Every structure is written in structure tokens, then in C-alpha cells.
Amino acid sequence: GSGLRHRGRASGVKIGTAAQPAAMAENGAYQAVLSQEFDSVTSESQMKWDIVEPARGAYDWTSSEALVRFAEANGQIVRGHTLVWHDALPGWVANGTFSPEQLRDLLREHIQTVVGRYKGRVAAWDVINEPIADTGGKLRPSLWMTALGPGYIADALRWAHEADPGAKLYINDYGVEAVNAKSDALYNVVRGLRRDGVPVDGVGFQSHLALSTNLTTLDANLRRFADLGLDIAITEMDVRLPLPATPAQHVAQAGLYTRVLQACLAVARCVSYTVWGFTDRYSWVPYAYPGWGDACLFDATYQPKPAYQQLRQLL
Ligand code: XIL
DSSP, rough: SSSSHHGGGGGTEEEEEEOOOHHHTTTTTHHHHHHOOOOOEESSSSTSHHHHHOTTTTOOHHHHHHHHHHHTTTTTTTEEEEEEOOOSOHHHTTTTTOOOOHHHHHHHHHHHHHHHTTTOSSSSSEEEEBBBBBTSBBBBOOHHHHHHHHHHHHHHHHHHHHHHTTTTEEEESSOOOOSSSHHHHEEEEEHHHTTTTTOOOOEOOOOOTTEEEEETTTHHHHHHHHTTTOOEEEEEEEEEEEESSOHHHHHHHHHHHHHHHHHHHHHEEEEEESSHHHHHHHHOOHSSSSTEOOSBBBBBTOBOOOOOOOHHHHH
């Protein structure tokens, strides 16, 4: 084969993408590109709490099963996303009136149930998603932080490890690609966890980028996390462009995609490079950033863009 997944094999870096249920239901081009190009598939929404347990005790594994089965049928690993987040909570959790003790029990049960169900079938979990506040170098004052205090992070990692000792456990965040106040805060959290013997295996750098993102210190930043003895993963790469985007902007976008892959290839502990969707047809970007889009490797009709061509050349 000649997809990214085959070209990348020699480097040892797994090339991944997020995949969505609606997209996977599309027969033909989407599934063909997904299986030919990628070693690793991340559940874009299929394993979030609001999807797996929309009403208390009423689990729905339909879309998570579809994703895991697709990956297994195509020799791909699964990155499970995500167990502890302030977002994508079902209403019964977000708007419930639970005591801290009850919330702790709910979180433990959630992690045990989801990780236990996919034991041995999910290679890596984004256990903790977006724990750092955007400013101030503090933990984000999420439902979990507010009710349980900073110990929720170590607790969640320990529960996940008990449920599947073989899975690699990650903390994942955005805006932490370069050395800055937010990545400093993440670094201090992770260093503390390692010091305390908490089972954390890796740090995920989401990498939702714009052309203006300054990546001068990307390499040094990845290296300092790797030097803590951790795996490094690029977990949600995309490069949004202001619409309508020009050919020159697509060339600049290709430069950022390759810049980040180069940084990953240069750090021995960087194990995977995952894009947050591979086609503009299903990208989250136009919804999250109105006026922006064209963020992916393939356009909305699955034509490869300069970013795809340049990644191929690098691999
Ligand atoms: C996004 C999905 O892509 C959307 O489809 C969904 O509506 C909202 O969540 N950081 C994360 C991801 O960790 O879970 C988010 O995914 C994008 C930002």
C-alpha cells in the first residue's frame, strides 16, 4: 500500500485520525481513506459520557462498538477519547444535584465501566481532557475540580489503570504545544503525578492550530515532557484557515502540518501523530470557529490537499 500508514511505518510513529459516527456511516470514500491512510483511529465523540450514558444507567454502545470494530477489521489501534472532561457531560450529570462523594462515585463507575468494556481493545485513553485553565497557570475550575479538588486527576488515572492495566493513559490539552504559561502548568501537574507514582503514560498535544500559531519552542517543549519519562502524542491536529482560503494559505497550512510531524519524528518518545478528522466534509472547525474551515488534509470531496502531499513526502 502507499497510504500514510504504510509510508510512516519505518518511523515508528503511528499516523491517526479522529472519526465520527455520521462519517463512518457513509459508505465508500470515507471508509476507504480511513482504512488506507491511518494506523490509529480516535473516537471523536463515540466514547464521550453523553454518548455512552445519555440517561443514568442506560448505556448505549452502538457508535463506540462500530468504531472499535472498524479499527479491528482494518488492523488499526484505537485511541479512546475521553473519560474526564468538563464538556460532553450528559445532562443528568451536568445538571444533577450530587454531593462531592456521589460525584466521585459516579466518575469512578464511569471510568470502570467504559475502560472495562474496552479492555484490551483500546490502546490508549485520553483519561483527562483539557485540565488546565487558559490563563493563570491553574487547573480549570471544572465540575470535577470544583467538587473533588485536584486529586480527581490522580484518582481517575488510578481507576483507569485498574480497569485496563495494559492501556496507555494520557493527559490531553490544547494550547500547550509551545513553551508558555499553560504548558508550564501542565508540565508541573504531570511532573507531580510522576513523582507520586500515579499511572500516567503520556501527554497529548491537541494541536488545533491556525497559521498564526507560534511554534518556535515546539521541539523544546515536547522534549521536556518526554524527559519526564513520558510518551508524547500529537492527538488532534488541524490547521484552520479563514474562509474563503487561498492557495497560498493552503501551502502555508501544509508547512504547519509538516512542521509538527517533523517535531514528532525528532523526539524518540513521540509515538503518534493524529489529525482531528481528515476531510473538510466532516471537520468540527466550521462549527467551533465560524468563518474558518478548510482545516484538514483532504477537501470535502476527498481530494488530497498540499498538506497531505507534504506529509507523504516526509514519511
Ligand atoms: C469536538 C468534536 O470534534 C465535535 O464533533 C463535537 O461536537 C465537540 O467536540 N478538543 C477535544 C475534542 O478534546 O473532544 C473536541 O471534539 C475538539 C476540541
